[in-house]
Every structure is written in structure tokens, then in C-alpha cells.
Amino acid sequence: MIRVATLDDIDIIRRICDASFELNRWSNSSFLQEFSKDHSIVYIYEFEGKAVGYMVIWKLSLTVELVTFAIEKEYQNKGLGKKFFTTIIKEYKGYTWFLEVSVSNHVALNLYKSFDFKECGIIKNYYGSNLNAVRMTRDAII
Numbered sequence: 203m204i205r206v207a208t209l210d211d212i213d214i215i216r217r218i219c220d221a222s223f224e225l226n227r228w229s230n231s232s233f234l235q236e237f238s239k240d241h242s243i244v245y246i247y248e249f250e251g252k253a254v255g256y257m258v259i260w261k262l263s264l265t266v267e268l269v270t271f272a273i274e275k276e277y278q279n280k281g282l283g284k285k286f287f288t289t290i291i292k293e294y295k296g297y298t299w300f301l302e303v304s305v306s307n308h309v310a311l312n313l314y315k316s317f318d319f320k321e322c323g324i325i326k327n328y329y330g331s332n333l334n335a336v337r338m339t340r341d342a343i344i
């Protein structure tokens with residue numbers, strides 16, 4: 203089940219985030235800020251009654267930016283990320299999508315390519331330590 207997150211989900215989102223990302227982990231206040239932005243939507247993915255993933259998107263007039271997305275470590279590589287992303291992409295299929303992903307994140311790169319995301323640029327040192335990001339886009343389906 204996918205639902206919109208509430209402030210009560212912050213602790214679980216933080217836990218998933220800390221276990222999933224080695225670099226640029228978000229603080230509680232970073233997540234809190236998302237709840238106060240009109241264009242930001244935080245989603246929770248529940249599997250067997252447990253919150254196992256989250257996604258933050260920014261919905262603008264014609265575009266959606268995927269801001270951050272993770273599945274809890276022990277639930278990764280079981281198809282849940284794909285299911286979560288399939289549902290959200292379908293809901294916003296009329297929008298042009300953008301995202302950034304680390305050049306070294308082959309799992310996420312494969313996932314996005316399977317949804318017809320194309321590389322549209324490289325952002326040098328996006329994550330610090332000389333680690334570059336690939337900027338990707340997906341055309342709106344009208």
C-alpha cells in the first residue's frame with residue numbers, strides 16, 4: 203500500500219534513510235522541511251503492514267522532480283522499489299520527470315532506465331568527494 207506520509211512517519215523515514223544511504227543522509231529537519239513545502243509530497247510504501255520505503259517528490263506545474271527514494275535495506279532487491287516507483291510514475295505520467303542519481307548507483311540507474319529515463323547531463327561533484335551525479339529525464343506521456 204502506498205500512502206502520503208505524515209509527521210509521525212519521520213522517525214521511520216530517518217531510519218530507512220540512514221540504513222540506505224552512505225552519503226548525504228538527511229537530517230530530521232531536512233525531512234521536516236519537506237512537509238512544509240507546498241510542492242513537496244512524501245510517500246510511504248507499506249509491505250505486509252510495515253513501512254519499508256519512502257519517496258519525496260516535488261510536483262511543479264509541468265514537471266516532477268524525484269528528490270529522494272529508498273527501500274529499507276532488508277527489503278531491497280525483492281521487487282518492492284519497482285512496484286512503488288511503477289505506481290507513482292503512473293500517477294504522474296503526464297509530467298516530465300527529472301532526477302539525479304550517483305554515477306556509481308547501478309541498481310538505481312538500471313531501475314530508472316527500465317522506466318525510460320534518459321541521461322541528460324552530468325553534475326560534477328554533486329555528492330562531494332568527486333562523486334558525480336547523472337541527471338535523468340523522462341518525457342511526459344500525454
Ligand SMILES: CC(C)(COP(=O)(O)OP(=O)(O)OC[C@H]1O[C@@H](n2cnc3c(N)ncnc32)[C@H](O)[C@@H]1OP(=O)(O)O)[C@@H](O)C(=O)NCCC(=O)NCCS
Pocket residue numbers: 222223270271272273274277278279280281282283284285302303304307308309310312313316
Ligand atoms: C534503489 C532502490 C530504491 C531500488 O529498490 P529495490 O526494491 O531494491 O529494487 P527492485 O528489487 O524493485 O529492483 C528494481 C530494479 O533495480 C535494478 N536492480 C535491482 N537489483 C539490482 C542489482 N543487484 N544490480 C543491478 N540492478 C539491480 C533492476 O533494474 C531491477 O529491475 P528488474 O528486477 O526488473 O531487473 C533500493 O535499492 C534502495 O533503496 N537503494 C538505496 C537508496 C538509493 O540508492 N536510492 C535511490 C537514490 S537515486
